Amino acid sequence: MEKTPISIAKCNSYAPLEIQESLNECLNHLGGLKSFINKKDRVLLKPNMLRAAQPDEQVTTHPQLVESLAGMVLEEGAIPVIGDSPGGFFRDIEKFWKSTGYQDISKKLGIELVNFESAGSYISKRSGKKYPLSRAVLDADVIINLPKIKTHSLTLFTCAIKNMYGTVPGFTKADIHRKNPKPSEFAESVVDVYALSRPTLNLVDGVWGMEGPGPSGGDPRKLGMILASTDGVALDTYICHLLKMPPHKVPSTRIAIKQGLGEGKLENMDIRGWNPPVVDDFKWPSNIAYSVEMIPSSLSRAIMKFWWARPAINPDKCKNCNICVESCPVQAMQHGVLVPEFNYSDCINCLCCMEVCPHRAFYQDKSKLYNLTSRFSSSD
Numbered sequence: 001m002e003k004t005p006i007s008i009a010k011c012n013s014y015a016p017l018e019i020q021e022s023l024n025e026c027l028n029h030l031g032g033l034k035s036f037i038n039k040k041d042r043v044l045l046k047p048n049m050l051r052a053a054q055p056d057e058q059v060t061t062h063p064q065l066v067e068s069l070a071g072m073v074l075e076e077g078a079i080p081v082i083g084d085s086p087g088g089f090f091r092d093i094e095k096f097w098k099s100t101g102y103q104d105i106s107k108k109l110g111i112e113l114v115n116f117e118s119a120g121s122y123i124s125k126r127s128g129k130k131y132p133l134s135r136a137v138l139d140a141d142v143i144i145n146l147p148k149i150k151t152h153s154l155t156l157f158t159c160a161i162k163n164m165y166g167t168v169p170g171f172t173k174a175d176i177h178r179k180n181p182k183p184s185e186f187a188e189s190v191v192d193v194y195a196l197s198r199p200t201l202n203l204v205d206g207v208w209g210m211e212g213p214g215p216s217g218g219d220p221r222k223l224g225m226i227l228a229s230t231d232g233v234a235l236d237t238y239i240c241h242l243l244k245m246p247p248h249k250v251p252s253t254r255i256a257i258k259q260g261l262g263e264g265k266l267e268n269m270d271i272r273g274w275n276p277p278v279v280d281d282f283k284w285p286s287n288i289a290y291s292v293e294m295i296p297s298s299l300s301r302a303i304m305k306f307w308w309a310r311p312a313i314n315p316d317k318c319k320n321c322n323i324c325v326e327s328c329p330v331q332a333m334q335h336g337v338l339v340p341e342f343n344y345s346d347c348i349n350c351l352c353c354m355e356v357c358p359h360r361a362f363y364q365d366k367s368k369l370y371n372l373t374s375r376f377s378s379s380d
C-alpha cells in the first residue's frame, strides 16, 4: 500500500526570505506547486480569519505565508484569490481584511479578496444534513487550505479539518452549533463540511501556533514548522501525535478517520523533510466536556449542577462592545450595564462568544468538581 506523504520544513520566523525557502522546501517534497495547479486555474487560498486580529496575536494564518504562496501561484500563471468567513456576527469585513494583513497582500499583488457571504452560497448535502457553502468553493478550480495549529476550547484542536468549516458563510456557522448542541454532533458537522469542501492541498502555518484556551484567547506558542499534505486528516493526526494528544481524543479527527476520509495511522504516513521532535509541554484545554455525553440525560442534569465549565467575562478586559451578544446562536446573552449578562440555562456551551471577543475578555469558569476531575483527565 502506498503511504500518505506528509511534508515538513523547519521555519523559525515569518521573515519573508525564511518563509519562502521553507515553503519551497515543503512543497518540493510533494512534487512542487505545479503538480497541483494548472495555468489560469482559479486558486482559492483559505486561511483562518477567525476574527479581526493582528498577525502577531497568532489567531489568524500569518499574512506572510499567504503572500508567499499567492506569489508562487501567480508565477505558475494561475489566479490566486483569498477568501474566508469570520466567526460570529460582524458587519464590517473590511476591518478583518485590514487587521489580518490580507488587504495589504491584495493591494501588493493585485489579487481578489472574496467575502464568502457576498459570494452567495449553494446547498450541499451529507449524512442526511444540508449545509450552505460559499459559492467561492464551487467557483474555485483548486482550493488550498491554510490552517493554523491552534487549540480549541470546544473542539480541542483546530487545524486542517476544522479550518474548512469557514466555508459555511457567516452566522450560519453559529446556527449549525444551535442545531447540533452536543459537542460530538457539532464535530460531525465539521467533518461533513470538510468532506464537502475537500481541499486539493493543505498547507499548515505551524511557525507559531496557539496553546491554552484557543482558538482566539489562548497563548501564542512557537512551533517552528510548515507542514503540507493533500490529506488533511493525516496532517491533523500527525500534528496531534507531535503535540502529544492522542488523535482519537479529538472528535473531528476521530470521526474523519472512522469515515475513511484520510489516513489515521502514523505507520502509513511517509514523512518527508524535517522530522521534528515531539513537543512534550504543549498546553491543551481540558477535554472532559465530551464525557458528559456518555451519561444518561436524567443523571447528567443532576451532575451538571456541580460539574460545569461555562463562559464568563473578565470585567477588567471587557469593553462592552456587544459583539459576543450578537454572536450567540441561542440568545443566551444580553446587554448589561458594565458587561454582557448570561442566561446559563439557555447556553449550549458552543463558545462562539469566546471566539469572537476582540479583547480576550472571556475565560472558562469551572466548578470545583470540574477542576478536580480535570486533574485526572490525562492526555494519554
Ligand code: SF4
Pocket: 313, 317, 318, 319, 320, 321, 322, 323, 324, 325, 339, 340, 356, 357, 358, 359, 360, 361, 362
Ligand atoms: S466580552 Fe468581549 S465581545 Fe463581549 S462585550 Fe466584552 S469586549 Fe465585547
Ligand code: SF4
Pocket: 311, 327, 328, 329, 330, 331, 332, 333, 342, 346, 347, 348, 349, 350, 351, 352, 353, 354
Ligand atoms: S453564551 Fe453560551 S450559547 Fe451563547 S455563544 Fe456563549 S457559549 Fe454559545
